[in-house]
Amino acid sequence: MNPSTANIEEAILSAILAGRINPGTRLGEQKLADLFGVSRTRVREAMMRLETRGIVQVSARRGWFVIEPSAEEAREAFQTRRVIETGLLQTLRRVPPEVVRSLKEHVAFEREAIDAGDVQSRACLLGDFHIHLADALGNRLLTEIIRDLTARTTLISMLYQPTEKAEESSHDHGDIVAALETGDIETAARLMDEHIAKVEAGLDLTAKPDPLAGLRELLTPSTFAGAPPSIPSPNPPLGRAPSGRRPAAPRAHRHSSRKED
Amino acid sequence: MNPSTANIEEAILSAILAGRINPGTRLGEQKLADLFGVSRTRVREAMMRLETRGIVQVSARRGWFVIEPSAEEAREAFQTRRVIETGLLQTLRRVPPEVVRSLKEHVAFEREAIDAGDVQSRACLLGDFHIHLADALGNRLLTEIIRDLTARTTLISMLYQPTEKAEESSHDHGDIVAALETGDIETAARLMDEHIAKVEAGLDLTAKPDPLAGLRELLTPSTFAGAPPSIPSPNPPLGRAPSGRRPAAPRAHRHSSRKED
DNA sequence: CTTACAACACTTGTATACAAGTTTGTGAGC
DNA sequence: GCTCACAAACTTGTATACAAGTGTTGTAAG
Structure with missing residues (x-):
């Protein structure tokens, strides 16, 4: 079966409603295209529809991201x-x-x-x-x-x-x-x-969402012995960026790993 | 200036809010592309966004039409x-x-x-x-x-x-x-x-909207002698001023369903 | 060891070409 | 004159190619 744009849209939306997709998740066009077996064109359509519905956002030439509401x-x-x-x-x-x-x-x-x-x-x-x-x-x-x-x-x-x-x-x-x-x-x-x-x-709207949350989540649950001793820990309330917020990049900037031992 | 898809979207939406575009109006991609000086791609994006907002509808390989709600x-x-x-x-x-x-x-x-x-x-x-x-x-x-x-x-x-x-x-x-x-x-x-x-x-929702309304509107106001004797006019007279301006899409091209005679 | 810089890989943005389907126009046959 | 079949023109659907940026990484200088 050849998924239509509506199928793609629906698949992503229900994944969000089910909590399987986190805010800030990057949704690459090519990845999705491969996944659904269609060309980027259709994926793009779906993403643009989801954007007008306020579900995702595009950051120019960086990618599509699930919204992270302020x-x-x-x-x-x-x-x-x-x-x-x-x-x-x-x-x-x-x-x-x-x-x-x-x-x-x-x-x-x-x-x-x-x-x-x-x-x-x-x-x-x-x-x-x-x-x-x-x-x-x-x-x-x-x-x-x-x-x-x-x-x-x-x-x-x-x-x-x-x-x-x-x-x-x-x-x-x-x-x-x-x-x-x-x-x-x-x-x-x-x-x-x-x-x-x-x-x-019940929400803590004062706390700026952690831009590294995704990475941290990916790393912490694997509690095998070889893991780094401690992820720096969810940081205390850090100052928020004054001018506009950047769509959190899913990957870490660079690992200036000054681990103290 | 190069109009973005948002510009096209907004132009069409405000024309609708101002009542300059009638329901059922056909919005051809190529026409709009020429009008705005962009390629069909951008127009298509705008139309698809408007579709998710419930403003226009696409009829497969026939064209985009401003919605005619039932x-x-x-x-x-x-x-x-x-x-x-x-x-x-x-x-x-x-x-x-x-x-x-x-x-x-x-x-x-x-x-x-x-x-x-x-x-x-x-x-x-x-x-x-x-x-x-x-x-x-x-x-x-x-x-x-x-x-x-x-x-x-x-x-x-x-x-x-x-x-x-x-x-x-x-x-x-x-x-x-x-x-x-x-x-x-x-x-x-x-x-x-x-x-x-x-x-x-105040609406007359029982009356099926006249599928020929657009055509009739285009033809009736010209009350010169040579005109056909009378447009059948199955409905009570609708007194809409012609307002001889031309809308974004010059042709009010309707899908003519079967006519009763 | 830190920092600046340049090259590279990767992603989206846009246009264009072609495929597929619909409507319209034309002419043959009755 | 009327109906039906068929072809031509036109429209959207989809994929693909290339252009334009962005972020990363390797490298060398301080």
Whole structure:
């Protein structure tokens, strides 16, 4: 089968929603072209579409990178989600019983994944809850918008969230569904607002994302004996670059390895 | 200067927001490339970006067309706007005085354009009101979303609106601003909901958009003697001024479906 | 040992050529 | 006169070649 640009787009987006692709990841055109068995042209199309959806960014002649939202952009994304999702709930006059059932089922799946410790499924399901909720309105346009926003906030969480609070989120989801079941839309909207605000508050937006995070992650887990004694450690809050942020290069600048022994 | 893809994108989008480009207009790659003095590649990029934003659609090997939303899609677009814009207002806790002043000024401009009979400015300003309002939050992401949605509903209005009710819309805008000025956010949100609902209700979504509208429009205004006796005109008269300017794509070339006779 | 510099490999940006499909125009046959 | 078949013109789809930068690395001077 010959993957279309939509396939490529979708593959990347769902990988992001599932948390398999980190923010800042470089997505080389040629690599992707080889991977999907098409020419660069198609990959480029997909990347440009993803760029207009706010998922990736291009750095001129350096490559395509999964976005690394700044603190300001993170705030905007969460505010946008609060605006849209509370507005959505308030528009929902009544929730059909089968939708409630479907949502309850979804929350049950969340719990399952959490209990099983399945990190991948867990992240995917937690984001999917909001998409499913949007589906309740049956508005494809709105669902699409929320889907893109969810991808964005998922990436933000990966950048700034010190610890995942999956259980708490799932609990919130359960409360929202419960309110919907009793028909108390107003409460559901309030709970949603608080839920999103809570997720945002759980982030550490003051901490500049570590430009070496990718490398560090690649190196630390391999705890075999031959590894260097200690990676310098997640540094204390270092001063932020004053003028503009550079799209973090995935590879280290140069290893001025002054290791002290 | 060499127009970038963003320039092309923006040129087309603002032409749509200003009502200079009708839904269904064909946008040929080569024509646009010649017009902007670039190769097809750049035009293609711009079109694909606009496609992901829901502004144009491609019909395989036939061309790019400005979207002609179906009745169902129209409903979705208006519902989405209601959800987002009421949500936005409710998020707005207080409105800074200078924003209120700016909005009042904007409404004054609307009135001016309406009184002057400037159809082009009028349509542009009426849509721009909502974009300005979104600006009040200072959330660029949300503003961008609303901008795209406004483009979409502008096109829908061109397709389905039998008569423009510019004065009424501008009046509604004034009421909303007045409510904001007194700090009565709740009322502002309600007014906005009613306003958008009213605009939607003013459409005739039951009427299938005339696939020959473009052609008919091009032919009817020329009321010279030698013209064919009468264009069949299956629909009640649509009174759109010819405004003999030529759009970006000179040919309004429609895919003619089967005609009833 | 550090630093400056130049060459190199690699990536995206853009145009162009050709393939594939659609619409339009033309003429033969009835 | 009308319909149908077929060819020509035109349009988008896709790949490829080359141009233009960017970051890295090797090397030599201080």
